[in-house]
Amino acid sequence: MKGATDVCRIDVWLWRARFVKTRGLAARLVEAGAVRLIRQGQTTRLDKPSREVRPGDDLTFMVAGRLVSLRVLACGDRRGPAEEARALYEVVEPTV
Numbered sequence: 001m002k003g004a005t006d007v008c009r010i011d012v013w014l015w016r017a018r019f020v021k022t023r024g025l026a027a028r029l030v031e032a033g034a035v036r037l038i039r040q041g042q043t044t045r046l047d048k049p050s051r052e053v054r055p056g057d058d059l060t061f062m063v064a065g066r067l068v069s070l071r072v073l074a075c076g077d078r079r080g081p082a083e084e085a086r087a088l089y090e091v092v093e094p095t096v
Contacts, residue, residue: 008075010035011049016076018085019063023049035061058092069093 008016011026014035020026027049029035035046038058053059057072070089079085 006075007052007054009049010037010046010051010053013053013072013075013088016079016085017088018079018082019061019068029061029063035059059089 010030011023014020014026014029015023020029030046030049030051033045033047036059037044037046037051037053038060039056053072053075055072055074058069059072060067060069062068069092071092072089074088076084076088
């Protein structure tokens, strides 16, 4: 995995972390306004799949009927197996 200063498009990150099956589905999730980014205490609704996330960012979104709140730990290099995907984030309590 890359260093702590790397950044990644939100649609790519959601796909690599295996929250969605395709980048297209990730893009639609973001375009629908369903993803919230919390960076340095500021909450932003992501509106474009090209928006960037980086390690240390918190994300909150609905997927498969459940609320997911997590902290981005890494961007990853590929969409790997589930174990590799779980290393990209840690679950946190929602703050929104």
